[in-house]
Amino acid sequence: MKKEIDGVVYDVPQHMAVIMDGNGRWAKKRLMPRVMGHRAGAKTLERCCEEVWDLGVKYFTVYAFSTENWKRSADEVAGIMDLFRTYMKDLAERGIKNNMRIRIIGDKTAIPQDIQDMIRNIEEKTAPMTGLQFNIAINYGGRDEIRRMVAKIAGKVKAGEITEEDITEEYISGNLDTWDIPDPDLLIRTSGEERISNYLLWQLAYAEFYFTDVLWPDMNRNEFIKAIKYYSDRDRRYGGAK
Ligand code: FPP
16 A cells, blocks of 8 residues: 655555564663563554554564464563563553454464453454454464364365365465465564564465564664565565566
């Protein structure tokens, strides 16, 4: 979608996905425990939802906890789970106030039960909202999502509900956690790493990638504008020629 930002017209991505990396290094630079970096990251995330909506983004999908993150120290995992509890306490109200529809993607069954209950409440209460669709990936892994999708579809074939011919790319997309969300147009990864780290493997097929050295807690409007400019200057051909 074309949008004027600070006097310049950009092609703004409809769906922006973000790998929020660098919380640990942000904390280390300040001689703080890692969890303080995650706390700062959570504050930044609140601000960023407003910023990206203001810039014209409609779908915003962030990687908060991967299926691999359970391998971190027990202290850090517990600290992040506690942060989710605090962050989610008033998330439904904040979602309603800001007209945000909130969804959690990932395998929710392995998340502590009280957090699952909070998630259900947030998703139900914000479902009618028509502004930013904000998706948070928790216990999410692209391969795990594809595995769950394959198991689901195999079950349907076995039950005779569908046949092999029904398994189109659209059908596969429609059986992922993001079944009703368009694919991301732009992926941003902060903190200088240039990896996909098992994020939205199917959905990122045609996305543009923007990498920045900014650590996630320092992410800001200016850097989002740089990413949008980068995206806007690209010539997306989806494998075709011009
Ligand atoms: C990566 O930084 C960050 C994470 C694994 C956790 C992301 C979590 C948040 C931003 C918290 C806020 C989210 C919600 C939904 C409340 P890292 O720890 O890998 O940093 P490092 O690479 O510098 O060590």
